[in-house]
Amino acid sequence: MTPNLDTTFAALADPTRRALLARLAREEATVMELAQPFSMSQPAISRHLKVLEEAGLILRRVDGTRRPCRLAPDGVAAVDQWLDMLRTALARNYDRLDQVLAEMASPPKNPKRKAP
Amino acid sequence: MTPNLDTTFAALADPTRRALLARLAREEATVMELAQPFSMSQPAISRHLKVLEEAGLILRRVDGTRRPCRLAPDGVAAVDQWLDMLRTALARNYDRLDQVLAEMASPPKNPKRKAP
DNA sequence: TTGTTATATAACATATATATTATATAACAG
DNA sequence: CTGTTATATAATATATATGTTATATAACAA
Numbered sequence: 001m002t003p004n005l006d007t008t009f010a011a012l013a014d015p016t017r018r019a020l021l022a023r024l025a026r027e028e029a030t031v032m033e034l035a036q037p038f039s040m041s042q043p044a045i046s047r048h049l050k051v052l053e054e055a056g057l058i059l060r061r062v063d064g065t066r067r068p069c070r071l072a073p074d075g076v077a078a079v080d081q082w083l084d085m086l087r088t089a090l091a092r093n094y095d096r097l098d099q100v101l102a103e104m105a106s107p108p109k110n111p112k113r114k115a116p
Numbered sequence: 117m118t119p120n121l122d123t124t125f126a127a128l129a130d131p132t133r134r135a136l137l138a139r140l141a142r143e144e145a146t147v148m149e150l151a152q153p154f155s156m157s158q159p160a161i162s163r164h165l166k167v168l169e170e171a172g173l174i175l176r177r178v179d180g181t182r183r184p185c186r187l188a189p190d191g192v193a194a195v196d197q198w199l200d201m202l203r204t205a206l207a208r209n210y211d212r213l214d215q216v217l218a219e220m221a222s223p224p225k226n227p228k229r230k231a232p
Numbered sequence: 233t234t235g236t237t238a239t240a241t242a243a244c245a246t247a248t249a250t251a252t253t254a255t256a257t258a259a260c261a262g
Numbered sequence: 263c264t265g266t267t268a269t270a271t272a273a274t275a276t277a278t279a280t281g282t283t284a285t286a287t288a289a290c291a292a
Contacts, residue, residue, distance in 0.1 A: 236289100238287100240286075246279100249277080255270100260265105
């Protein structure tokens with residue numbers, strides 16, 4: 001049940017699924033409640049929810065005939081962990097740019113200078 | 117050229133593309149350098165790079181006949197911004213859980229008690 | 233039990249993604 | 263100019279995703 005990055009990013013790539021997550025960010029909701037605002041069939045929503053569940057982005061509990069859904073932390077955690085690599089690299093690039101700009105402002109050390 | 121979330125998440129959903137990004141997290145690289153470790157045709161890599169560029173995840177400069185690629189901040193920024201909604205909601209849920217556990221440990225205020 | 237409600241699954245059509253090979257373009261080396 | 267290298271694009275095959283309708287399941291209400 002541990003989410004896989006392919007699955008999780010792909011789940012997040014669909015606007016309907018992101019809208020479902022946005023709705024669940026407010027509060028837990030049943031399948032019918034989630035389906036209601038969309039001009040889409042109930043089976044389509046059920047499928048989207050299954051994708052979100054397999055992505056580790058939602059959890060479902062059983063309440064009689066209803067399956068209330070709520071946000072799950074695992075998917076976001078997996079994504080965040082992976083993105084950290086990019087964030088770190090981007091921050092490093094940014095620091096290098098800062099350094100270059102600083103060297104342009106004040107004269108660089110210029111260790112191996114050729115004759116002008 | 118502003119990345120769209122569908123596009124950016126979909127770009128991140130492919131393992132080849134995430135491997136390319138991981139490679140670029142180390143340093144800038146040309147298309148051939150990026151293609152070399154993969155058992156995949158050069159046109160396939162070119163297409164993946166185009167997807168990453170349209171997702172705001174990489175930038176390309178022109179260097180003679182080469183097109184060195186490097187990471188771009190826009191895609192990650194867009195993703196991060198959207199994910200903040202989920203992070204906030206999940207943190208709120210977690211706080212509520214903390215509260216429930218605290219109430220279970222020490223007796224709750226119990227404002228409207230019925231006769232036992 | 234019988235009808236109704238909530239949800240899931242199956243079968244299917246269509247769209248989109250991804251890879252391949254062949255080919256175009258454009259810079260470079262000679 | 264000519265051949266080579268780096269990259270992009272076109273044509274095409276195949277796989278995957280997404281939606282629809284029809285139907286199954288399972289709890290509830292009467």
